[in-house]
Amino acid sequence: xxxxxxxxxxxxxxxxxxxxxxxxxxxxxxxxxxxxxxxxxxxxxxxxxxxxxxxxxxxxxxxxxxxxxxxxxxxxxxxxxxxxxxxxxxxxxxxxxxxxxxxxxxxxxxxxxxxxxxxxxxxxxxxxxxxxxxxxxxxxxxxxxxxxxxxxxxxxxxxxxxxxxxxxxxxxxxxxxxxxxxxxxxxxxxxxxxxxxxxxxxxxxxxxxxxxxxxxxxxxxxxxxxxxxxxxxxxxxxxxxxxxxxxxxxxxxxxxxxxxxxxxxxxxxxxxxxxxxxxxxxxxxxxxxxxxxxxxxxxxxxxxxxxxxxxxxxxxxxxxxxxxxxxxxxxxxxx
Amino acid sequence: xxxxxxxxxxxxxxxxxxxxxxxxxxxxxxxxxxxxxxxxxxxxxxxxxxxxxxxxxxxxxxxxxxxxxxxxxxxxxxxxxxxxxxxxxxxxxxxxxxxxxxxxxxxxxxxxxxxxxxxxxxxxxxxxxxxxxxxxxxxxxxxxxxxxxxxxxxxxxxxxxxxxxxxxxxxxxxxxxxxxxxxxxxxxxxxxxxxxxxxxxxxxxxxxxxxxxxxxxxxxxxxxxxxxxxxxxxxxxxxxxxxxxxxxxxxxxxxxxxxxxxxxxxxxxxxxxxxxxxxxxxxxxxxxx
Numbered sequence: 150x151x152x153x154x155x156x157x158x159x160x161x162x163x164x165x166x167x168x169x170x171x172x173x174x175x176x177x178x179x180x181x182x183x184x185x186x187x188x189x190x191x192x193x194x195x196x197x198x199x200x201x202x203x204x205x206x207x208x209x210x211x212x213x214x215x216x217x218x219x220x221x222x223x224x225x226x227x228x229x230x231x232x233x234x235x236x237x238x239x240x241x242x243x244x245x246x247x248x249x250x251x252x253x254x255x256x257x258x259x260x261x262x263x264x265x266x267x268x269x270x271x272x273x274x275x276x277x278x279x280x281x282x283x284x285x286x287x288x289x290x291x292x293x294x295x296x297x298x299x300x301x302x303x304x305x306x307x308x309x310x311x312x313x314x315x316x317x318x319x320x321x322x323x324x325x326x327x328x329x330x331x332x333x334x335x336x337x338x339x340x341x342x343x344x345x346x347x348x349x350x351x352x353x354x355x356x357x358x359x360x361x362x363x364x365x366x367x368x369x370x371x372x373x374x375x376x377x378x379x380x381x382x383x384x385x386x387x388x389x390x391x392x393x394x395x396x397x398x399x400x401x402x403x404x405x406x407x408x409x410x411x412x413x414x415x416x417x418x419x420x421x422x423x424x425x426x427x428x429x430x431x432x433x434x435x436x437x438x439x440x441x442x443x444x445x446x447x448x449x450x451x452x453x454x455x456x457x458x459x460x461x462x463x464x465x466x467x468x469x470x471x472x473x474x475x476x477x478x479x480x481x482x483x484x
Numbered sequence: 485x486x487x488x489x490x491x492x493x494x495x496x497x498x499x500x501x502x503x504x505x506x507x508x509x510x511x512x513x514x515x516x517x518x519x520x521x522x523x524x525x526x527x528x529x530x531x532x533x534x535x536x537x538x539x540x541x542x543x544x545x546x547x548x549x550x551x552x553x554x555x556x557x558x559x560x561x562x563x564x565x566x567x568x569x570x571x572x573x574x575x576x577x578x579x580x581x582x583x584x585x586x587x588x589x590x591x592x593x594x595x596x597x598x599x600x601x602x603x604x605x606x607x608x609x610x611x612x613x614x615x616x617x618x619x620x621x622x623x624x625x626x627x628x629x630x631x632x633x634x635x636x637x638x639x640x641x642x643x644x645x646x647x648x649x650x651x652x653x654x655x656x657x658x659x660x661x662x663x664x665x666x667x668x669x670x671x672x673x674x675x676x677x678x679x680x681x682x683x684x685x686x687x688x689x690x691x692x693x694x695x696x697x698x699x700x701x702x703x704x705x706x707x708x709x710x711x712x713x714x715x716x717x718x719x720x721x722x723x724x725x726x727x728x729x730x731x732x733x734x735x736x737x738x739x740x741x742x743x744x745x746x747x748x749x750x751x752x753x754x755x756x757x758x759x760x761x762x763x764x765x766x767x768x769x770x771x772x773x
Binding site for chain 1: 509512513515516517519520523524527528591594595596598599600601602603604605606
């Protein structure tokens with residue numbers, strides 16, 4: 150089991166983790182979901198001993214990760230989001246280098262490389278220089294380096310970012326296989342489908358804090374009923390949206406109404422019963438409020454995020470894209 | 485991609501987690517990391533070739549420039565070619581060692597260092613040790629190439645014991661400068677800054693030493709600078725070796741502040757190497773710890 154207790158981390162004035170508490174059970178695929186700059190990578194880097202937190206404790210089973218980092222490193226394989234490969238070395242040479250750094254015997258490394266090359270379908274290109282690899286090949290090699298020493302915990306940061314669909318599904322299959330063999334897989338992603346499809350359990354992070362955790366089905370069910378999105382107009386005014394929100398808040402069987410400003414003041418809420426929708430339609434009309442569109446759907450993880458933060462993951466990504474200083478983050482990631 | 489074999493976590497305690505076993509692990513890490521650098525060199529030998537070509541051009545051009553200098557102008561009646569040889573050998577080793585931090589800086593910038601640091605290295609100093617091993621070997625090969633060329637050009641060859649002195653001097657110098665360069669590689673924000681420091685330090689240190697001219701040719705202020713320049717403490721013992729069979733108490737440098745013996749030169753170089761490595765230790769501990 151992985152346990153993070155009150156982990157805090159700041160980069161200058163920017164708070165990346167604001168007292169994160171997290172428990173990851175053994176033997177499952179656990180997803181860390183959140184928009185860019187939610188603190189996912191920072192949390193993973195702290196767990197993998199690449200970064201020291203400002204405060205908090207981190208446990209990997211019975212190992213105090215901050216006090217015994219070398220012991221923790223033996224137990225985990227880390228597949229970073231943007232780890233560099235040595236372009237001059239071949240994939241096989243990279244794996245042999247890693248084998249030596251994990252103090253594997255040379256014949257053990259050789260045997261493991263053959264196994265992994267066969268299982269991850271790398272044999273055809275493993276002796277080519279890494280500089281010639283495509284994104285999918287790089288990911289497979291990254292995964293192979295993470296698995297070379299048979300770690301009981303595999304940590305992956307945005308494992309399928311930038312991959313084509315085929316490589317993505319192939320990687321998912323490998324992760325499921327690993328889980329079936331007893332490996333705990335902890336992955337971060339801002340891809341809803343990936344976490345929804347793969348993860349047995351997940352935690353949603355926003356601005357360095359945990360906003361929800363549990364099984365995907367439980368989190369979605371906790372929202373209650375069907376998800377309704379109401380648009381009064383294509384771009385409704387704040388006043389109209391507030392009026393409709395007040396109406397919905399008084400309506401029995403309606404829960405968690407939220408105004409989504411970035412989507413033309415659309416209002417999202419959950420209706421215990423689909424039959425409520427007709428009654429609502431009538432009520433809105435009685436109060437002179439127009440209806441531009443009213444849609445029903447099953448709750449998604451995005452709804453979990455929306456209900457907790459008042460914005461969708463996509464909106465959070467877009468907002469972050471304008472404020473994020475990637476150069477400063479890159480410098481902060483440098484040792 | 486198909487299924488993976490059942491995993492067998494390697495988390496179990498190692499059979500012996502100390503002593504000889506620990507050293508064996510450090511050795512395994514160091515050899516693997518330096519092996520990577522040698523593989524890079526083998527596949528991209530430009531660094532090696534350029535590192536030999538540049539001093540060779542200096543040797544040939546500067547040697548020719550002062551070929552007709554009046555005899556007896558230089559101390560000990562040396563020809564300029566023989567005088568210059570020692571300076572160029574030291575310059576070769578110095579330039580090579582000054583670049584030692586570049587691979588580390590690129591590893592920092594591109595994230596490869598993080599890949600190394602997530603591994604359970606017995607000692608993260610093995611990353612530094614691998615660089616030292618690589619640069620020392622590279623400088624050794626480059627210096628030997630220059631010495632061989634100088635010999636072919638008629639500028640002499642140090643005897644057996646002379647070679648030992650040359651090797652010790654170059655080793656101490658390379659260790660000191662490699663320490664400095666690695667310190668810079670961890671302290672500076674990027675390779676542009678590191679290259680700027682290398683660019684600024686390289687030639688002025690050469691010119692402000694006894695590599696190209698003796699102290700007696702220099703104005704007093706420059707003679708003081710050159711006599712304090714660590715490069716001069718490396719150049720003069722090698723020059724003395726090329727000029728005869730000196731011992732530890734042979735005066736090799738008539739500095740403005742007094743006479744400096746061969747033994748003193750070696751002590752200064754050893755002290756400098758030790759001091760530089762001690763001074764970068766806190767930085768390395770912070771960056772690699």
